[in-house]
Amino acid sequence: MAKYFQEEIETASREKIEQIQTEGLLDVVKRVYENVPFYRKKMVEKGVTPDDIKSLKDISKLPFLTKDDLRDAYPYGLLAVPLKNCVRIHSTSGTTGKRVVDFYTKKDIDMWEDGCARALVAAGGTDEDVVHVAYGYGLFTGGFGLNGGSQKVGSLTLPMSSGNTDRQLQFMTDFGSTILCCTPSYASYLAESIEERGIKDQIKLKAGIFGAEAWSEDMRADIENRLGIKAYDIYGLTEIEGPGVAFECEEQNGMHICEDYFIPEIVDPDTFEPVPDGQIGELVFTSFAKEAFPLIRYRTKDITYITREKCKCGRTHARIHRLMGRSDDMLIVKGVNVYPSQVEEVLIKQGMPANYQLIVDRVNNSDTMEVLVEMTPEMFSDKVSSIESKEKDIVTALKSMLGIYAKVKLVEPKSITRSEGKAVRVIDKRKI
Structure with a gap:
């Protein structure tokens, strides 16, 4: 060859x-x-x-x-x-x-x-x-x-x-x-x-x-x-x-x-x-x-x-x-440099799919960041308590990686728009 x-x-x-x-x-x-x-x-x-x-x-x-x-x-x-x-x-x-x-x-x-x-x-x-x-x-x-x-x-x-x-x-x-x-x-x-x-x-x-x-x-x-x-x-x-x-x-x-x-x-x-x-x-x-x-x-x-x-x-x-x-593309959230790739690394290590979206906003003059993460079909059928527990685990892992708090919301499978070109990972409402 x-x-x-x-x-x-x-x-x-x-x-x-x-x-x-x-x-x-x-x-x-x-x-x-x-x-x-x-x-x-x-x-x-x-x-x-x-x-x-x-x-x-x-x-x-x-x-x-x-x-x-x-x-x-x-x-x-x-x-x-x-x-x-x-x-x-x-x-x-x-x-x-x-x-x-x-x-x-x-x-x-x-x-x-x-x-x-x-x-x-x-x-x-x-x-x-x-x-x-x-x-x-x-x-x-x-x-x-x-x-x-x-x-x-x-x-x-x-x-x-x-x-x-x-x-x-x-x-x-x-x-x-x-x-x-x-x-x-x-x-x-x-x-x-x-x-x-x-x-x-x-x-x-x-x-x-x-x-x-x-x-x-x-x-x-x-x-x-x-x-x-x-x-x-x-x-x-x-x-x-x-x-x-x-x-x-x-x-x-x-x-x-x-x-x-x-x-x-x-x-x-x-x-x-x-x-x-x-x-x-x-x-x-x-x-x-x-x-x-x-x-x-x-x-x-x-x-x-x-x-x-x-x-x-x-x-x-x-x-x-x-x-x-x-x-x-680097986000500065609460004075901290945040790259989507860092969030992706955490999610995959937590056993989550690679389909996610970051939503950054400013509320009462303070930055906020929410991470929407798709569940697998198996997770979606789990009890609410299990889902909430997983969300908390991801919050803790993100805090360890980024040094800041990010809200995490697990959402239904395939509810985040799929990309056949480049994925839209970040929605920064501070710029809208």
């Missing part, structure tokens, strides 16, 4: 990787300075020109780019090639303002699909597999990315898209899907649906590639146990490319960044100063290899840390730890 999709570059020396990145950085800075007025203006304001960038260390001289910048430049303001060279766009949902778009040339799509192919092979994928893509297609990047990667590997590709769970399970059983690609919350829902229908013995899945949401190690273990698979994390974001920017190997010990396409940095989310490898901070990317829509020092708002130690799998590219949350 092939271990790498592109062995020469995936196992290249650090010197070779840094040479590629240095040449790419110098090239992209010159390109955007000359071709993108939006970038040139930001660089002039920072007092930097392409002549100031001579090595990778000089990247810190360049200005950051944020999602607000992308919205301000919408639709064509950051395009670095003539529009006629572009063959596709993808876009975010735009739920918090103007949409964020990404443009692709044919070469950009080829590069993107290579990254996804690397991820599939790292998860054990071969040309004998049936890859079941249940990420959304259309403007969302998930479906198209894994679809293209699967075809490059030579796998039979099922372009299922999201939703229509009955059809998902029919194709999964009829065609013998072996690798599932979707969000972790939808994987959990599919596992639940398989159990309800009693068809687990008809499922041939061996691996899953799950992304687009932050998920915990406990949720991984739960999905692996219920689906009988090995579950791999994958990272990407529309602005940079889509899934395949980074991916896990069989070691499941961090996601390998495609460093021949991207330069990663970790910065302090408050001071924006770079932090050493191993220290937690905000992930920043420079997509130097992109032709149509290269981004320089783009602040992802994702919280993680990085290591450049060679992995046991033989890959040499830097790894990021699975996401710990987002700097903009």
Whole structure:
């Protein structure tokens, strides 16, 4: 079985990787300075020109780019090639303002699909597999990315898209899907649906590639146990490319960044100063290899840390730890930083399903947090006293984890809206 999709570059020396990145950085800075007025203006304001960038260390001289910048430049303001060279766009949902778009040339799509192919092979994928893509297609990047990667590997590709769970399970059983690609919350829902229908013995899945949401190690273990698979994390974001920017190997010990396409940095989310490898901070990317829509020092708002130690799998590219949350999704409740992933960890350790919702409000000038948690069908038939006892146990466990009190309410099975895209875990009424 092939271990790498592109062995020469995936196992290249650090010197070779840094040479590629240095040449790419110098090239992209010159390109955007000359071709993108939006970038040139930001660089002039920072007092930097392409002549100031001579090595990778000089990247810190360049200005950051944020999602607000992308919205301000919408639709064509950051395009670095003539529009006629572009063959596709993808876009975010735009739920918090103007949409964020990404443009692709044919070469950009080829590069993107290579990254996804690397991820599939790292998860054990071969040309004998049936890859079941249940990420959304259309403007969302998930479906198209894994679809293209699967075809490059030579796998039979099922372009299922999201939703229509009955059809998902029919194709999964009829065609013998072996690798599932979707969000972790939808994987959990599919596992639940398989159990309800009693068809687990008809499922041939061996691996899953799950992304687009932050998920915990406990949720991984739960999905692996219920689906009988090995579950791999994958990272990407529309602005940079889509899934395949980074991916896990069989070691499941961090996601390998495609460093021949991207330069990663970790910065302090408050001071924006770079932090050493191993220290937690905000992930920043420079997509130097992109032709149509290269981004320089783009602040992802994702919280993680990085290591450049060679992995046991033989890959040499830097790894990021699975996401710990987002700097903009982090809740501050009664002065305490709260991430949904922390709540999820507690619930799974308490034997609860991964379907929950946090409701944060402010009453009489004081923050409140309520956690709605679905019961299993077995629990729902328990006595009221047993349910109340479980609620108290979860309250105690959350207090131990978070350091603050959260009200817990166990609710009927399937009463919390299921997600076939990204799960809506938080409702913050303080912002409404």
